[in-house]
Amino acid sequence: MLYLASQSPRRRQLLEQIGVTFRIVDVDVPEHRTLGESPRDYVSRVAREKARAGLAVLEEHGAAVLGADTEVVLDDEVFGKPDDAEDAAVMLRRLSGRVHEVISTVWLVTRSGEWSDTSLSRVTMPTLDNATITAYIATGEPFGKAGAYGIQGHGAKLIEHLDGSHSGVMGMPIYETARLLRSHGLIGA
Template sequence: MLYLASQSPRRSQLLEQIGVDFRIVDVEVPEQRHLGESPRDYVSRVARDKARAGLSILEEAGVAVLGADTEVVLDDEVFGKPDDAEDAAGMLRRLSGRVHEVISTVWLVTRSGEWSDTSRSRVTMPMLDNATIAAYIATGEPFGKAGAYAIQGHGAKLIEHLDGSHSGVMGLPVFETARLLRAHSLIRA
């Protein structure tokens, strides 16, 4: 049985979209970057910690747990989820007119091993004026989203160009996830 160590409705939707049968396991993992830790290592560690935390609370034999993390990175700074509207506006102003990276890593953890895959995407935002930023924040969509935007919602209007994985920017890189699950006979085709 496959478990997803995430409460994210987007991750659940993406797994359902590719026909994966799974259950949710609720975990709480600190998401704090360590001093000197690269953004890629940070994203990977958090995703692995989520999967491991999920596995540690399950007693069933033969289970596999999927953990994922996605972060927006600009100039080696990780943009997590905004604390409030002011924080969201600050993130969007900094991303405005720039190209940033979105790193999304998925870990598959069982009692006999651990495997991972990573998607890296480059996202270009046009120059955003204050009115556009305020209108977007008023939708409520930036909250709970890395980098204060959701590519699958109103935030799509803020994306000028995407070079990479749309699903990876949403929070679960479908191609990489399916490849991991196929390699361990958790899905077909």
């Protein structure tokens, strides 16, 4: 049986979109970047820790657990989820008029092995004025999302150009995830 170590409605939606059958396993993994850790290593470590934590609580033989993490990166700084409206506004002002990266890694963990894949996307935001930022924050959408925006909702209006994976920016790179699941016999072609 496949499990998803995430409470993210976006990750559930993306897996359902491609017809994957799975159950949710609730995990609580601290998301703090260690000193000297690259953004890519950080995202990979957190996704792996989520999958491992999920497998650790399951007693089911043959369980496979997916863990994922997605972060927005600008100038080697990781933009996690905003704490409040002020934090969201600061993030959006910093991303405004710039190109940033979105790193999205997925790990598949079983009792017999661990495998991962990563999607790296480049996102261009136009210059955002204060009224646009304030109106977007008022939608409530920035909360619970890395970088304080969601590409799948109102935040799509804030994206000038995407070079990479739309689903990866949403929170789970579906092409890479499907490839992992297929290669381990967890989904068909």
